[in-house]
Amino acid sequence: MSTDILERPPQQRAAPLHTRLKVVDCDIHPTAASADELLPFLSERWRDYMKTYGGFYRQPLSDTLSHPRMAPDVARADAWPPGGKPPGSDLAFMQTQHLDANNIEHGMLMPLNRGPGNQRNLEFGAALAGAVNDWQLAHWVDRDTRLHASIVVTQEHPPFAIAEIEKRAGDRRFSQIMLPPKSLEPQGRRRYWPIYEAAVAHNLPLALHVGGINGYPATASGWPSYYIEEQHTNVQGMQSLITSMVIEGVFEQFPTLKVVLVEGGVAWVPALKWRMDKHWKRLKSEAPHLKRPPSEYIHDHIWLTTQPLDEPDADMDLAEAFEQVGVDRVMFSTDYPHWDGDEPSFVVGKLKIGEEKLRRILRDNARELYGFK
Amino acid sequence: MTLAAPDTLARSGASSGAASPRTSVFGSPAIDCDLHIAVPSIKALMPYLDAYWRQQFVTRGIDRLSWNLTSDPPGAPISGRPDWRPATGKPGTSLPLLREKALDGFGVELAIANCIYGGAALHSEDMASVVCSAMNDWIAKEWLDAEPRLRASIVVPMNNPELAAQEIERCASDNRFAQVSMLVAQGEPLGKRRHWPIYAAAEKHGLPVCLHAGSLYHHPMTTNGYGSYFLEDYVAQAFAFESAVLSLVSEGVFAKYPALKIVFAESGVTWLPAALWRFNKTWRGVRAEIPWVKRPPMDIVRDNIRLTLQPFDEPDGAGRLERFCEQMKSDRMVLFSSDFPHWHYEGTDALPISPKSGLARRILYDNPRETFPRLGLRELAR
């Protein structure tokens, strides 16, 4: 009877590597227990502004996304801490349920609080970014040294972003710069280059976590009806981002820039490489600043995170896709506490590429990128 | 995977009346499912307009405009292979060249022409509609009457699905129109119910609906706005096709019109399996949002979506076409296309697999015959 096979957890099918190995999780979402939790980190002016006006976005609904999610707070149902606080807001609970249980050595914080980078009021966006950064330290990093903060910035006015980067760059508690992949122009456009210059100057990777609000529809044919479509546009958003940064010449200009794409998945990358290379060959006279095939820039500059792990029917298809991407460029992530996350046991069971390569993905690639020992 | 089954179709020789189909340069019969003919200028369409619109076009100077599409710039290298460009005028405007290079050059039995033109992109729904009608009449007279191996796509005003459906009804009696054609990037997602009159009319007449690379530019090609280079937009066409898959399946187009075939033209092909792994995965968890989708999306796509071969996005000789068929568990989805006069390869090197393989035979001939039922119709109504 098939039941017995299916009931068996993945770790019994493969070597239980994750139980022997400390893991780096490149996508953990800390949540404020309430909006008030950020207020102490804002000046009086912006406290008043936030209480009076809230956020101000390029979308119809003022306090939530316009495609309702499929789970309360986008969270797995077992991630609600006792006492009714929202998922991801209670460090002790996160430690028990995730950091300790999954043997997490380093966890990269991806705070999504109110999207500082997508605030239409740029000064508020900058103030909010600063507050989120202070809050990450006070509530998380200073209370658990496994956790690493990301420098949240408001990218639409690069001087504000650069000021925030300069302020935090010397603080080793921050490991990267976080930008929303939904910006007002494609990320390769020159308006954003000063931010990349600052990132390179301070040797900080850029992390772009799916999501954001920029007013443009999620597809080239406008807004889709359903969440299942809108969620998938996270993939096209990442594809667009890579296409733009590569073809506009960002990596020619900044040859040491490193970019981490968080929660975009992995398996779509090979076909994008093939497509970009093929059509670059024919159209290279339009972009003579590109000295190499696009796929080479992608491999040298782009890191990907595993979650949501692609699930072809045949596991060998997944392994093949990872090999085509390059297993030196993929890093493990859970997306804790969100509903569509992956635990290390699942990735170890599903990704049949051998223990040596799995070790790179679960730990070593991230250690190297972020300079963790 | 089902490997090339014996061809069970009747060998009527399509409309040629021949006992058996012509043998192509690949050694077996072939049908070209995407080549391009182009409107040389608006002046060519003037005889097909009524008095009101002729007066409008002349008094407004519209007859002096090019109406080339931003997504299809005639001068770009990709738009016209050097040996496939006419001495003067836009690529795709010369019937003798099309005969020599595409029809004779590949030795195809039949070829389905797409005419991608800015007239269909006009914001004025009425003007777009009369231009589409004029194009369809011009295609029938100037191309189909002149070349019996040619078939064509019905061009429709995409901004007004009711008018588009009327145009399908008007043209459907001419069996030389083998499909309906639209651009993949439109004002609203392709699966939205506003488009359904088009699908209803198409299904009724056995016409697949071709979504061709290109944009009406109601929105930028990416969700981050406008990039600097045409190359970016061209790469992003595949993302628009990916969105079309999500929209067509999620909105229930194939639940409502199960016999409808959607043909992706110039989509790139190789991105599809990974997109469907993701779609299948998400569907398993959130399918209650779209309960009319009762099977994994990949199964629906396998039954209802077809893709033309060129441009085929892979490194040379990487074997991706075979892997595509294995991953999709189907060898029925890909349709041979030369994409004449676009420049993706040299000579007749349009087939990324051995022409001797059973898969080649399927792609060259059997799949087109199964996808376009009207190709087998010998009665040509006028």
Add this chain to the structure above:
Amino acid sequence: MSRQRHVVAAIDEVGPGTSKRVNVAGRDIALFNVGGEFFALANKCPHESGPLCQGKIIGLAVADEPGKYRIERDGEFVKCSWHGWEFDIRTGQSWCDPATVRVRAYDTAVENGETLVRGPYVAETFPVAIEQNYVVVEI
């Protein structure tokens, strides 16, 4: 035949439309009450091992055509607490892939205390009252 019957809960501990996590002979089991009938499933989704006992108990969303929504068999499915896969509480079969993806289902019965005292049941540490009814899971 080494299957044994384990007393796992008094029936009023698991009200209609609710679930309870129980441990039976070292196994993590989610016990469900569907309109007074009791069902036991392994508390582990076959996909990524999410706990089913914390999943929402739901009806099956169906549609005969696009836009026509309705619920069938309300309360007879559980939605995994992580990725939302739906399982038939009665059989453990998944909705998305019933042929190959299912969660282990165990036989259950309701017995009264008087019967239980006569055995044979494994209930070493389970206080049983004669006048109460109990859920029994066979493993």
